[in-house]
Amino acid sequence: MGTLDGKVAIITGAARGQGAEEARLFAGAGAHVVITDVLDEPGERTAGSIDGAEYLRLDVTSEEGWERVVADVVARHGRLDVLVNNAGIYSGGQLVNVRTEEWDRVIAVNQTGVFLGMRTAARAMIAAGNGGSIVNISSIAGMMGIFGGTAYGATKWAVRGMTKVAAKELGRHGIRVNSIHPGYIETDMLSEAGLDDQERLARTVPLRRMGTVTDIASMALFLAGETAAYCTGQEFVVDGGVWG
Numbered sequence: 564m565g566t567l568d569g570k571v572a573i574i575t576g577a578a579r580g581q582g583a584e585e586a587r588l589f590a591g592a593g594a595h596v597v598i599t600d601v602l603d604e605p606g607e608r609t610a611g612s613i614d615g616a617e618y619l620r621l622d623v624t625s626e627e628g629w630e631r632v633v634a635d636v637v638a639r640h641g642r643l644d645v646l647v648n649n650a651g652i653y654s655g656g657q658l659v660n661v662r663t664e665e666w667d668r669v670i671a672v673n674q675t676g677v678f679l680g681m682r683t684a685a686r687a688m689i690a691a692g693n694g695g696s697i698v699n700i701s702s703i704a705g706m707m708g709i710f711g712g713t714a715y716g717a718t719k720w721a722v723r724g725m726t727k728v729a730a731k732e733l734g735r736h737g738i739r740v741n742s743i744h745p746g747y748i749e750t751d752m753l754s755e756a757g758l759d760d761q762e763r764l765a766r767t768v769p770l771r772r773m774g775t776v777t778d779i780a781s782m783a784l785f786l787a788g789e790t791a792a793y794c795t796g797q798e799f800v801v802d803g804g805v806w807g
């Protein structure tokens with residue numbers, strides 16, 4: 564018996580990185596996993612390597628895209644139990660240098676994407692009446708100020724805040740909503756952000772290592788399933804001890 568037997572989960576931005584590992588762990592726990600992303604070829608490949616997974620294209624900034632994907636999943640699988648809002652982009656830049664177009668781009672993906680995902684999934688979950696679990700991937704940048712992370716930090720604090728409001732509103736429907744706050748995790752995002760010197764970075768972490776995608780996916784699996792039945796509206800920091 565897996566902890567997600569018979570459940571249907573959508574994970575955004577799951578072609579690679581943390582989302583792909585969440586798809587692997589969720590499918591291993593018995594869920595049918597819908598991997599979504601804007602990277603079609605890696606997305607198809609990741610889904611093809613996991614028993615019980617499929618790939619659908621979804622740009623999280625698209626309201627129409629969300630409506631289409633959630634309706635399709637519910638029509639074909641009869642239910643939607645779990646949503647992981649994992650898709651995200653990083654953007655560096657100190658306050659005085661942030662261009663408005665860049666600000667808008669980061670807000671659209673990291674903040675509006677999570678809002679649209681929660682809204683669309685919650686409507687489907689309420690209609691089905693089976694409860695559900697929504698897991699939002701924030702960051703330690705949503706727990707503290709990160710130098711040079713104006714736009715990114717704004718979105719990750721927003722995700723933390725929206726999580727708490729949604730948990731209050733959706734609790735009576737048996738829908739739990741929590742946020743995960745990863746520290747420095749070895750993925751393409753970190754190298755694309757220019758944080759290549761991982762040995763130096765790891766020395767700033769109390770546990771003296773970078774985080775792995777499995778560190779985060781294990782927490783997502785816990786929050787998705789009934790082991791976390793009494794957890795909602797909370798932030799779960801997984802950062803090797805950096806914050807606090």
Ligand SMILES: NC(=O)c1ccc[n+]([C@@H]2O[C@H](COP(=O)([O-])OP(=O)(O)OC[C@H]3O[C@@H](n4cnc5c(N)ncnc54)[C@H](O)[C@@H]3O)[C@@H](O)[C@H]2O)c1
Nearest residue numbers: 576580581600601622623649650651702745747748750752
């Ligand atoms: N890597 C880290 O150190 C770290 C730390 C804290 C939080 N996070 C957060 O973890 C989450 C996952 O990131 P990751 O580390 O796996 O990086 P990643 O870059 O490997 O994964 C992000 C995924 O999101 C997808 N994506 C981007 N824009 C999208 C859009 N508009 N619609 C759909 N998908 C889109 C990308 O194609 C990619 O597959 C992100 O929300 C990120 O902000 C990462």
